[in-house]
Structures are given as structure tokens and as C-alpha cells.
Amino acid sequence: MDRRMSLFSIISDRGQNSRGLNARAMTQFFTQCLILLFLIGGLAACQSSDSPTASSPDAQATQPSGGGEATSEDPVDEQETPSASEIEQAWQSSPHADTYVEGDNNVCARCHAPAVFVPSIDDISESCLVCKFEIAPPPATIAQEEWTNIECNVCHLVNKNDEVEPEYAWLLFLLINEYEQVDSSTELCGKCHNDPDLNQPGHTTVVVGGAHADYSCTDCHDAHSTIASCGAAGCHDDMGADIPGHDEAHESVSCVACHDAGDMAIGPDEDLGTWTTFLPPDSEGVSYPFTSHNTQLEASCDRCHYPNNPWGFSEDVK
Numbered sequence: 119m120d121r122r123m124s125l126f127s128i129i130s131d132r133g134q135n136s137r138g139l140n141a142r143a144m145t146q147f148f149t150q151c152l153i154l155l156f157l158i159g160g161l162a163a164c165q166s167s168d169s170p171t172a173s174s175p176d177a178q179a180t181q182p183s184g185g186g187e188a189t190s191e192d193p194v195d196e197q198e199t200p201s202a203s204e205i206e207q208a209w210q211s212s213p214h215a216d217t218y219v220e221g222d223n224n225v226c227a228r229c230h231a232p233a234v235f236v237p238s239i240d241d242i243s244e245s246c247l248v249c250k251f252e253i254a255p256p257p258a259t260i261a262q263e264e265w266t267n268i269e270c271n272v273c274h275l276v277n278k279n280d281e282v283e284p285e286y287a288w289l290l291f292l293l294i295n296e297y298e299q300v301d302s303s304t305e306l307c308g309k310c311h312n313d314p315d316l317n318q319p320g321h322t323t324v325v326v327g328g329a330h331a332d333y334s335c336t337d338c339h340d341a342h343s344t345i346a347s348c349g350a351a352g353c354h355d356d357m358g359a360d361i362p363g364h365d366e367a368h369e370s371v372s373c374v375a376c377h378d379a380g381d382m383a384i385g386p387d388e389d390l391g392t393w394t395t396f397l398p399p400d401s402e403g404v405s406y407p408f409t410s411h412n413t414q415l416e417a418s419c420d421r422c423h424y425p426n427n428p429w430g431f432s433e434d435v436k
Contacts, residue, residue: 200342208342214268222258226318229310233266233292245294273306303336320406322397327412328379348373363417372409376421379414384421386429393422 200208209215217230227235236256270276275283275297286306287297300306304326311324326333338346338353348354357364363376371393375384382395387407395410419435 205342208340209270212342212344214344217267218262218265224256224258224260227260227265229313231260231266231268232272232289233269234260234264236260237291242291245296302334303341304334307335319400319404320397320408322408324411325380328414330411330413363419374410374413376417377413377415378410380410380412382408382410 219226219230223230224236228241238256239253242253270282271292272289273286275285275287277283286300286303288300288306288309290296290298298309300309307324313323330338338348340346349357363371368376370386370391374395375393378384378395380395383398383405384393385396385405385407386392387394390407394407396405397408399405420433422429423431423433423435425433
């Protein structure tokens with residue numbers, strides 16, 4: 119009995135010791151788990167404070183377009199496609215929206231309103247000659263209420279759903295919906311602005327030369343408003359007042375008046391209120407304003423500030 123009690127006591131003591139050891143082991147285990155959880159949480163917090171990776175949406179939203187470190191002040195440079203209403207508004211402000219010519223204007227309509235231009239037998243499409251019908255001489259004048267200006271269908275195909283296709287195409291004859299394919303904005307603009315048969319007062323072909331010889335038309339001109347701005351185009355955005363001639367006294371002087379490389383005459387355009395380049399006088403001695411497309415960086419002040427100039431400008435230029 120005493121031996122059984124002693125054995126029971128030993129077993130009990132060992133059990134108590136074992137439970138004590140197990141309790142201490144469990145305590146150590148839970149302590150280690152808590153420490154590990156704190157370490158994991160700390161690492162996660164450190165990673166979340168770093169800049170997002172390039173593959174994440176946040177990183178893409180803050181990645182600068184010009185390289186370097188990402189900043190929230192330097193977002194991605196995304197050029198949005200203008201809406202149909204924005205294109206319409208730009209076109210309404212352009213010279214292409216108001217091209218009516220007084221008088222015998224059917225010849226002018228060839229470029230100023232191609233959709234209503236009435237061709238002669240010499241100008242008509244070859245496909246029309248297949249029918250062998252008699253072609254009356256074209257009228258000399260197109261009434262203003264019939265005039266259509268230079269609308270979307272002159273430079274783009276318009277499908278049966280009245281949707282404008284984005285690709286360039288030159289309208290030849292609207293009656294048979296005949297277009298000519300063109301490969302660039304320059305080729306398209308050249309259908310009127312580089313017409314070799316153009317022989318009208320104040321008209322001449324546009325020759326792009328000098329510093330911009332390799333430029334396309336839409337590199338400088340907005341495709342729908344036709345406006346060309348040396349600063350707004352993103353090429354010459356550093357034209358500050360610290361550059362000679364870029365001051366208040368020359369606010370009404372166009373860029374080409376100083377930077378023309380074709381030795382064109384320079385003077386004020388009374389209608390526009392700006393100084394620009396002029397064509398040589400015609401047979402009647404009239405010189406028409408015409409924007410030079412042959413440009414250079416250098417500007418010579420003595421093209422205006424020369425002795426006995428008609429505008430009374432000083433010869434001394436500082």
C-alpha cells in the first residue's frame with residue numbers, strides 16, 4: 119500500500135512536472151508566434167510605404183512621362199481624342215467654315231466648296247464619260263445658300279450611317295461619291311494649297327522649307343481649327359521676354375515676319391492687325407499677305423529697321 123502510494127505520488131509529481139513543462143513550452147510557443155506576427159506586420163507596413171510598382175494602377179497614375187522618379191505632380195501625359203462636338207467647335211472657328219467667294223465663284227469652289235463644285239467636260243471624272251450623255255457647261259456662279267464650305271466629307275469618307283471615318287481621303291466628285299486616297303495630311307492639304315494650276319490673285323503654292331522642311335502640315339496646324347502656334351504646338355514653349363524681339367513692342371508681329379527665310383516682303387496686314395510676310399506684287403502692282411512656310415532661327419532686324427523705312431522705325435536696334 120505504501121509502495122502504491124509512493125508510486126502514485128511519483129507518477130503524480132511527474133505528471134505535475136510534465137504539465138508544468140508543457141505549460142512553459144506552450145507559453146514560449148505563443149510568445150514566439152506573437153513576435154513573428156509583429157515582425158510580419160512591420161514588414162508589410164514598410165512595403166506599403168514604398169512607391170508602388172510600375173505594374174500597379176497607382177504607379178501608372180503617378181509615373182512621369184519623361185522618366186525619373188514617380189511623383190503625384192507629374193502624371194502620365196495622355197493625349198485625349200477630341201469629341202465630335204469639340205471637333206465641330208474647332209472647325210466652326212476655322213477659315214474652312216466660311217469660304218464663300220463673291221462673284222463668278224464656281225472655279226473657286228473647286229477648293230473652297232468641293233462638294234458643290236460643278237466640273238467642266240475637261241475636269242469631269244473619266245468614269246462619268248462612260249455613259250456618253252451630254253454635259254452642259256458649268257454655271258459661273260454658285261448661290262451662297264447652296265455653298266457648303268469645306269466640311270467633313272471633303273477630307274474624310276462619311277459612311278452610310280453618317281459617321282466620319284478618321285482616315286484622310288480627298289473628295290473628287292460628290293455626285294458619284296468618288297474619293298482619292300491620300301497618305302498624309304500634307305498630301306491632303308496639298309490638293310488645294312499646292313495646286314500647280316492655281317492662278318488666282320493672292321494665291322500661290324505653299325512651299326515648306328528651312329527649319330520646318332521635314333514637317334507635316336498637322337505638326338504645326340491643328341487639323342480642324344487650322345491654327346498654327348509656335349508656342350502651343352509644344353516646339354517653342356520657351357519664347358520668353360528675355361529673347362530680343364519677344365517683347366511688348368512686337369506683340370502684333372507674327373513669327374514669320376522675323377523668321378522668314380525666303381526674303382519675302384514684310385509689312386502690316388490691315389485686316390488682321392498683324393505684321394506678316396507678303397507675296398511679290400502681281401501684274402496690277404498689288405501685294406497680298408501670305409504666311410511664309412520657309413523659316414529659320416535667325417532674325418534680321420534691318421528687314422524693318424532700315425534707313426528711310428515707310429513706318430518711321432528707328433534704325434538703332436538694341
